[in-house]
Amino acid sequence: MRSRRWSVTAAGLGLVLVASACGDGGGDDGAGGQVEVFSWWTGGGEEAGLDALIERFEQENEGVEFVNAAVAGGSGTNAQAVLEGRLQSQDPPDSFQGHAGAELQDYIEAGYIQPLDDFFDEQGLHDAYPDQLVEQISYDGSVYSVPVNIHRSNVMWFNPALLEEAGVDGPPETLDEFVEALEAVEAETDAIPVAVGAQWTVDHLLESVLLGSLGADAYNALWEPGANWDTPEMAEALETFETIMAFTQEESAAEDWQEAARRVSDGEAAFNIMGDWAAGYFDELGALPGEDYDWAASPGTDGTYMWLSDSFTLPEGAPNEEQALSWLELVASQEGQDLFNPVKGSIPAREDADPAEYADSPYLESALAEWQAGPQLAGSFWHGVTVGNRWKNDIDTAVGLYLQNGDLDVLNEALHEAAQTE
Amino acid sequence: MTESSATGAAARGGPGHTKRSAPARPRAGRPVRQGRLRRAVTRSRTWLPGLLLVSPSILLIGVFVYGMIGWNTRLALSDKHAPIQDGSFVGLTNFVQLWQEARWPAAVGNAVVFTVVFVGGALFLGWLLGLLLDKGIRGEAVFRTLFLAPMAVSFIATGVVWRWLMNPAPAERATGLNALFVHLNMDFLVNDWWTAPDLGMAAMALPAVWQLAGYIMALFLAGFRGVPEELREAARVDGCSEWGVYWRVVMPQLRPVVLSAVIILGHMSLKVFDLIIAVAGQQIVADVPAVYMWAMVFEVRDPAKGATIASYLLFTVAVFVIPYLVWTVRKERSEGR
Secondary structure: OOOHHHHHHHHHHHHHHHHHHOOOOOOOOOOOEEEEEEEEEOHHHHHOOOOHHHHHHHOOOOEEEEEEEEEOOOHHHHHHHHHHHHHHOOOOOEEEEEEHHHHHHHHHOOOOOOOOOHHHHHOOOHHHHHHHHHHHEEEEEEEEEEEOOEEEEEEEEOHHHHHHHHHOOOOOOOHHHHHHHHHHHHOOOEEEEOOOHHHHHHHHHHHHHHHHHHHHHHHHHHOOOOOOOOOOOHHHHHHHHHHHHHHOOOOOHHHHHHHHHHHHHOOOOEEOOOOOHHHHHHHOOOOOOOOOEEEEEOOOOOOOEEEEOOOEEEEEOOOOOOHHHHHHHHHHHHHHHHHHHHHOOOOEEOOOOOOHHHHOOOOHHHHHHHHHOOOOEEEEEOOOOOOHHHHHHHHHHHHHHHHHHHOHHHHHHHHHHHHHHE | OOHHHHHHHHHHHHHHHHHHHOOOOOOOOOOHHHHHHHHHHHHHHHHHHHHHHHHHEEEHHHHEEEEEEHHHHHHHOEEOOHHHHHHHHOOHHHHHHHHHOOHHHHHHHHHHHHHHHHHHHHHHHHHHHHHHHHHEEEEEHHHHHHHHHHHOOOOOHHHHHHHOOOOOOOHOOOOOHHHHHHHHHHHHHHOOOOHHOHHHHHHHHHHHHHHHHHHHHHHHHHHHHHHHHHHHHHHHOOOOOOHHHHHHHHHHHHHOOOOOOOEEEEEEEHHHHHHHHHHOOHHHHHHHHHHHHHHHHHHHHHHHHHHHHHHHHHHHHEEEEEHHHHHHHHHHHOOOO
């Protein structure tokens, strides 16, 4: 008698455990009137910009509930891990954020996202975006995402007072002038000539040096499959890179980009090469443009815009495709981009933005003017425009190992090899 | 652990049941078979409830631990280098290839340096603190709590604080510990901490030592207290010095404590991830196998390579843990448990 009760209890307990382990597969009601958008915009200007878009979306699409599935974490590393799980288990959001360009390659090859060629035609987006931009985000002739904004990677931030103290006349325009300026700063002042941060900011510096040394065309050709990196030009570019690295601060590995940028506005360092999100950070610090800090294109890259962009996609099997397309329509529109970008601190990817919206920020105003003047475009590799995740990781590893052993030939060889495997 | 003790309990409960339901003597023909059936049923009553009770956990552990280990091994032996590939069996190719690249041997080297300093440092410091407390210090309870407190902090929080303490800035811009050294006119102590190319990982182990030393102290203190006072008295009567009492009488009794401590610290050290991410982020200078694995799985999206690194991690942890399990089982058996 007792043992039977035991068996029943045990069996019951077993069932409960099994049931709780399996869980239920999330009961989507699938009813219309909803759109779920996945991003990593959870703080600061990014979140405020997204909120402005959401508000407008809900006004224009009454009765459609907006589900904001944002996952926190810098530059989306956490979010991408979460997203990967959802995509693999065929539970995609209606639209998700991704860096435009080769970073989406894995999703495209896996068949997770749909081509948006028809959408681009319907909305006339081919005319609204620069041709070179559309070309650089295309994969096998199709576009897969809608760029919302443009950030610039090749910006040189400098401290005007320190430059004056070192006797440097205005921002250096070529890499040779840059090295001379660094030498002058080292000789004449107590400041750090050029500040960098942790390993990834060195990758970031490398892409600006490559662009400045090789020029936009040769730089863009580096990202063709099987490109030759084992050239005298590349060797020269890497030597310049090594020369510049010798002027950085010893403790860089323990700092992130914010600390490196702050050194410029605080007068501790003369130069820093960082993306234009630094402008928003300087605003936060209360630093004054033109006084505490100033900017120019990184040496040798004037007239070229090394860009990166946040974009939205249409996943294969999105539960609410119709609403997702309305969302994409909003983020692709001039109105949507002018709502989002001034708050986020970036410029719109479209060429027809209204400059008045950006007049509050001296940096954004000048950046937008330059973008609308039709510069040469080059994609940032570190921010996922020109290379997929594997290639990017290979370059990062090569740079990290170089920081350890200081062997430039090994770095060149590793970079060449990374270009062959893709 | 839990399921083995549960089966043990069921087995112990067994004999009582069989005795109580001793079967009737079998007769001819059908009844014999019936009797056998009845006996089988009654016998099943002795083991079935126990089995049912533990089967959920056997099932769950089977699927979610051993099943996953099996799946991981299968991946590691395949060439599934992208999530969309099917992957075919390639034997140990992945395991060999890892050693031919530059990053993996460096990561392993870092893990070895970290493990040696962390395990050695925490053992020594824990032992020393335990010894001092055992000698009877005023306010022992206060010190015990103080030394144990770091255990309550997560590796992430420890990492954030020590990242600042171990700032590698040179003397003219020093912060953290370097600033303290400059302030005390001990400039020669100013150093690169974890950013030093070769032995930087030794500095990385300092926060881990700080965090775990108190725990090891508690283990040793319990061990010291477990040694009967009579043994020490006897040694003292025989003219043994106080140091000799500890070294020759007490310490040999503490071998099990040392072994458990080494195993606990060792497997933590091989898996270390959060501390590294909090102090250094993803940088080659502080690369360890767990960080490398994370990058392969979640950034590069290379299942086979990630699984290969995971297999190496599992294997090295097993090298620590399996001897310990064997030793525990043997000891329990010899004690007649």
